[in-house]
Amino acid sequence: MRVGFVRRLRGGNVHIGLHPADANALPPMQPGQFVEVAVDKAKVLLNRPFSIFNSSPECLELLVKPLGRASAAIADYEEGDTLRVIAPLGRGFSLPEAPARVLLVGGGVGVAPMYYLARALNERGIRPVLVYGERTAPDPALKELLSRHAELHICTDDGSEGFHGFVIDHPAVTQGEYDYAKICGPEKMMKFMHNYIATNKNWDTEFSLENKMACGLGACLCCVENTTTGNRCVCTDGPVFNLTELPW
C-alpha cells in the first residue's frame, strides 16, 4: 500500500493513512479487526499486527505507538513510501442496534480500534461513551477525531487533562449504566475491568486482546489465549473475545 499521510501526534503516537497501491478498492473491514504490516524499514522478520483505526474503500488508517524497532520505524515512513499489508484479519466487535447504551474504553494505544467502532455505532443510531486513558494529555487532533462519534472522557495518569486517575475509576465507568462495553488496552487494565464488570455490572462486554503474534494467520500458535472453551488463537478466533470466554 502507498503511504498517503503520516501525522506525528503529541504524546508520540503516529496516525498513518495508507492507500491501495493499485486502482482496486480496499476490502470491507469490521471494527476490531486488525492488519499485519511488513515493516521492511525496520529489517524485522515478522509482520506486526495493528488495529484498524479507520477504513474506507480508498484509505486504511492506523494509530501506532512507537515502542520497539518495528513500531518506531513506522514513524519514519513518508508520504509516497510503500508498505506491505495483509488486511483485514481476525474477528471484530459485535455491533448492537439502537437503542443501546454502549461504553467504549481505550487504554493508551488501545484506543486505536475505538474510532472506527464508534463510527460504526453512529451509523446504527448509537452515540457511545468513550473513556480514553493516557499517561499524559493526548494530542488535540486525536481528541477532535474521537469526539466526532462519541461522548469523549479523558483520564490521565499525571492529571494534565481530564480525570486524574485510571479509567476504571472514572465516573462514566463507575456511575454509568450501559447495555454493552467494548474494551482495549494494556492487559493489566483489561483484567481489572474484567473483574470489576463481572462482579458489579451486568454489561455484555467484549475485550480486544493484543497478545504477541508471529504469523497472524493461525499457523504458529504463538498468540494462544486460555479461554473457557480451551486454548484459542487470538489472531483467528479473536482478537475480540466476550468477557464470559475469558477466565481472568
Ligand SMILES: Cc1cc2nc3c(=O)[nH]c(=O)nc-3n(C[C@H](O)[C@H](O)[C@H](O)COP(=O)(O)OP(=O)(O)OC[C@H]3O[C@@H](n4cnc5c(N)ncnc54)[C@H](O)[C@@H]3O)c2cc1C
Ligand atoms: C491485535 C493487535 C492489535 C494491535 N494494535 C496496535 C495498534 O493499533 N497500535 C499499536 O501501536 N500497537 C498495536 N499492537 C501492538 C503492535 O503489534 C506491536 O506489538 C508493538 O507496536 C510493538 O512492536 P515493536 O516491534 O515495535 O516492538 P518490540 O521490539 O516487539 O517490543 C518493544 C517493546 O514493546 C513491548 N510490546 C511488544 N508488543 C506489545 C504489545 N502487544 N502490547 C504491549 N507491549 C508490547 C515489548 O515487550 C517491548 O518492551 C497490536 C497488537 C495486536 C496483537
Ligand code: FES
Ligand atoms: S500469530 Fe500465529 S497462530 Fe496466531
